[in-house]
Amino acid sequence: MNKIGKFRVIHQDGIARVGKLSTLHGTINTPIFMPVGTRGCVKSLSPQDLDEIGSEIILGNTYHLYLRPGDDLIKKLGGLHRFSGWYRPILTDSGGFQVFSLSPLRKISDQGVLFRSHIDGSKHMFTPSKVISIQENLGSDIMMVLDECVPYGTDYEYTKKSLALTTKWARECYNARTNSHQLLFGIVQGGFFPDLREESAKQLSAIPFDGFAIGGLSVGEPKDVMFNILEKTVPLLPLERPRYLMGVGKPLDIIKAIEMGVDMFDCVLPTRNARNGTLYTSIGKINIKKQEFKQDESPLDPNCTCYTCRNFSRAYLRHLYTTKELLSYRLNTIHNLSYYLNLVKEARYHIKNKTFSQFKDKIEETFKQS
Amino acid sequence: MNKIGKFRVIHQDGIARVGKLSTLHGTINTPIFMPVGTRGCVKSLSPQDLDEIGSEIILGNTYHLYLRPGDDLIKKLGGLHRFSGWYRPILTDSGGFQVFSLSPLRKISDQGVLFRSHIDGSKHMFTPSKVISIQENLGSDIMMVLDECVPYGTDYEYTKKSLALTTKWARECYNARTNSHQLLFGIVQGGFFPDLREESAKQLSAIPFDGFAIGGLSVGEPKDVMFNILEKTVPLLPLERPRYLMGVGKPLDIIKAIEMGVDMFDCVLPTRNARNGTLYTSIGKINIKKQEFKQDESPLDPNCTCYTCRNFSRAYLRHLYTTKELLSYRLNTIHNLSYYLNLVKEARYHIKNKTFSQFKDKIEETFKQS
Numbered sequence: 009m010n011k012i013g014k015f016r017v018i019h020q021d022g023i024a025r026v027g028k029l030s031t032l033h034g035t036i037n038t039p040i041f042m043p044v045g046t047r048g049c050v051k052s053l054s055p056q057d058l059d060e061i062g063s064e065i066i067l068g069n070t071y072h073l074y075l076r077p078g079d080d081l082i083k084k085l086g087g088l089h090r091f092s093g094w095y096r097p098i099l100t101d102s103g104g105f106q107v108f109s110l111s112p113l114r115k116i117s118d119q120g121v122l123f124r125s126h127i128d129g130s131k132h133m134f135t136p137s138k139v140i141s142i143q144e145n146l147g148s149d150i151m152m153v154l155d156e157c158v159p160y161g162t163d164y165e166y167t168k169k170s171l172a173l174t175t176k177w178a179r180e181c182y183n184a185r186t187n188s189h190q191l192l193f194g195i196v197q198g199g200f201f202p203d204l205r206e207e208s209a210k211q212l213s214a215i216p217f218d219g220f221a222i223g224g225l226s227v228g229e230p231k232d233v234m235f236n237i238l239e240k241t242v243p244l245l246p247l248e249r250p251r252y253l254m255g256v257g258k259p260l261d262i263i264k265a266i267e268m269g270v271d272m273f274d275c276v277l278p279t280r281n282a283r284n285g286t287l288y289t290s291i292g293k294i295n296i297k298k299q300e301f302k303q304d305e306s307p308l309d310p311n312c313t314c315y316t317c318r319n320f321s322r323a324y325l326r327h328l329y330t331t332k333e334l335l336s337y338r339l340n341t342i343h344n345l346s347y348y349l350n351l352v353k354e355a356r357y358h359i360k361n362k363t364f365s366q367f368k369d370k371i372e373e374t375f376k377q378s
Numbered sequence: 379m380n381k382i383g384k385f386r387v388i389h390q391d392g393i394a395r396v397g398k399l400s401t402l403h404g405t406i407n408t409p410i411f412m413p414v415g416t417r418g419c420v421k422s423l424s425p426q427d428l429d430e431i432g433s434e435i436i437l438g439n440t441y442h443l444y445l446r447p448g449d450d451l452i453k454k455l456g457g458l459h460r461f462s463g464w465y466r467p468i469l470t471d472s473g474g475f476q477v478f479s480l481s482p483l484r485k486i487s488d489q490g491v492l493f494r495s496h497i498d499g500s501k502h503m504f505t506p507s508k509v510i511s512i513q514e515n516l517g518s519d520i521m522m523v524l525d526e527c528v529p530y531g532t533d534y535e536y537t538k539k540s541l542a543l544t545t546k547w548a549r550e551c552y553n554a555r556t557n558s559h560q561l562l563f564g565i566v567q568g569g570f571f572p573d574l575r576e577e578s579a580k581q582l583s584a585i586p587f588d589g590f591a592i593g594g595l596s597v598g599e600p601k602d603v604m605f606n607i608l609e610k611t612v613p614l615l616p617l618e619r620p621r622y623l624m625g626v627g628k629p630l631d632i633i634k635a636i637e638m639g640v641d642m643f644d645c646v647l648p649t650r651n652a653r654n655g656t657l658y659t660s661i662g663k664i665n666i667k668k669q670e671f672k673q674d675e676s677p678l679d680p681n682c683t684c685y686t687c688r689n690f691s692r693a694y695l696r697h698l699y700t701t702k703e704l705l706s707y708r709l710n711t712i713h714n715l716s717y718y719l720n721l722v723k724e725a726r727y728h729i730k731n732k733t734f735s736q737f738k739d740k741i742e743e744t745f746k747q748s
Binding site for chain 1 (some may be wrong): 417418419421422423424425426446447451454455456461462463672673675685689690691693694697698700701703704705707708709
């Protein structure tokens with residue numbers, strides 16, 4: 009067993025790498041995809057479901073859990089693991105991103121960000137020390153620093169100022185932490201300006217974080233712009249620390265980012281799309297509501313071994329979806345997350361075997377057709 | 379192994395009895411509760427969930443499945459068991475009840491009932507032979523005859539005429555059946571007139587059905603009126619055939635009916651109430667959304683061993699319910715059905731031990747408090 013926070017790279021293929029990250033609730037194999045469990049629950053799934061599809065770590069949203077049911081309550085009930093019945097690793101974000109995307113009002117200052125709840129309009133303030141305190145109450149295995157995520161198109165000057173604030177907040181978060189059993193990751197910002205990304209990466213690398221996230225990408229910019237920034241940012245981060253690309257993405261995006269040396273991913277895409285009937289398979293993307301599946305007795309994905317694919321036909325999944333049966337959301341989510349978790353598992357296999365480039369070609373081919 | 383359709387009474391306590399009914403997909407222990415799987419799915423549950431909570435038989439609705447996805451399609455895909463992934467016994471109703479409760483138009487004649495779909499307004503006709511043909515396409519283990527269920531308050535004359543029609547249809551259904559692997563139950567009607575119930579029971583008993591249902595109760599009448607009719611009807615049915623009280627009911631109603639010699643039950647109450655946050659427990663009915671459960675870390679029911687009670691607190695269940703998480707519906711449904719299935723299991727135990735009367739007192743006490 010390794011020290012909590014220890015990250016070991018055990019295989020490499022080019023810059024792509026396979027690693028192991030030790031946390032208080034177990035070791036995570038990287039590259040890894042983290043299903044999003046916004047309010048202490050991955051929508052429609054139980055902890056048993058998550059176990060069965062091979063989830064190693066899930067994500068919880070600090071903003072949502074702070075508002076409902078409240079981090080104090082969760083602490084009182086023994087922390088988020090016990091509250092939700094999920095006893096493997098949990099990463100929590102800082103809540104900053106949701107403040108910027110959900111709050112009807114936000115006022116940013118050196119101290120932090122003042123916002124209104126999207127639920128009842130009540131006023132709240134997130135400061136660096138506050139978001140650490142909340143995440144310590146939640147008891148997550150990996151905490152994230154408070155940062156400002158600037159929209160695509162923000163000018164150089166604002167981005168530079170914002171980046172300085174993000175670094176200041178990162179340092180304050182680091183200093184606010186009261187225990188080292190909960191890991192803390194810094195977040196690189198800097199918008200779409202390579203020199204600012206470099207500045208951010210350098211400043212953050214000087215703080216002994218347990219890992220580094222790349223934030224502010226996948227916010228509406230063209231794909232090539234994102235990968236261009238990513239390619240330049242990753243090499244500036246410490247080799248011996250895990251790298252987490254926040255909020256990305258589609259299967260091929262994940263594979264491309266792994267090729268560039270990214271270790272961790274989260275995204276609502278597989279879960280949200282599942283609820284909309286869009287399903288990822290080894291033969292491309294499928295929309296289960298299509299008429300062509302009405303009499304189709306084959307499994308959703310002939311190459312998948314998840315509960316959904318083992319037991320049900322496309323015809324039944326279409327029936328559940330078109331009649332809005334609650335089971336539809338769960339069976340679709342089980343499949344899409346199985347697809348994503350299998351994708352990163354295969355990625356690990358191909359890195360180990362030095363065949364990652366061929367694997368990437370295969371995934372590229374799969375999603376070209378659909 | 380017994381012949382398909384064989385019903386054996388193995389224990390008795392007064393008129394209450396424990397039996398075993400053989401069907402093509404396995405043997406059912408009676409008294410039994412049958413979860414309602416309207417459209418080929420018990421709302422929010424997978425077949426695995428149903429297995430885990432100990433369901434022995436579920437119900438499917440002919441009206442709904444005929445309209446969507448269609449019995450022809452289900453037949454083509456191998457029948458309802460294969461379509462839904464549930465390989466234990468299934469009972470299907472005749473569809474008549476839904477025609478009367480859901481269709482915006484219905485026109486009854488000697489031949490059958492003409493109705494409009496509540497989904498798209500299209501016109502359809504259910505005749506005795508049609509509903510048997512649909513149920514044969516579905517491949518259910520127990521089929522029900524087409525009947526007319528008259529509302530509470532219907533006069534003597536109409537009820538008498540309707541009863542004659544129900545008997546005529548029952549005979550036609552019996553003659554329309556093309557195989558004996560799918561059992562067929564008759565349905566006693568006669569409204570709230572003891573002499574008409576007697577007439578119905580006598581006429582139906584003359585047809586060699588595999589079992590007999592008591593229909594037309596729990597349609598808005600006072601409880602004592604229902605039990606009065608039930609008490610007079612059951613003794614008129616053949617001792618050696620299972621008796622099924624349709625659409626009943628609350629836990630105590632089921633226990634009282636078992637005491638009167640009923641063997642089978644179905645009701646949407648446990649599943650529908652689960653989705654509304656109303657939960658049945660060994661200490662009475664609980665409304666999970668109540669403020670008092672906000673910090674309650676105890677299990678929903680301290681005496682229950684279901685997945686929900688083993689793994690989650692009332693506080694978490696309240697959180698899921700108030701934030702409308704999809705998992706809420708499933709965890710609540712798992713619990714309520716576990717409660718119902720455990721209730722009939724305990725009933726069987728107490729009949730075997732000749733302690734049924736004490737058991738009834740206990741259940742009476744439990745629900746007096748809530």
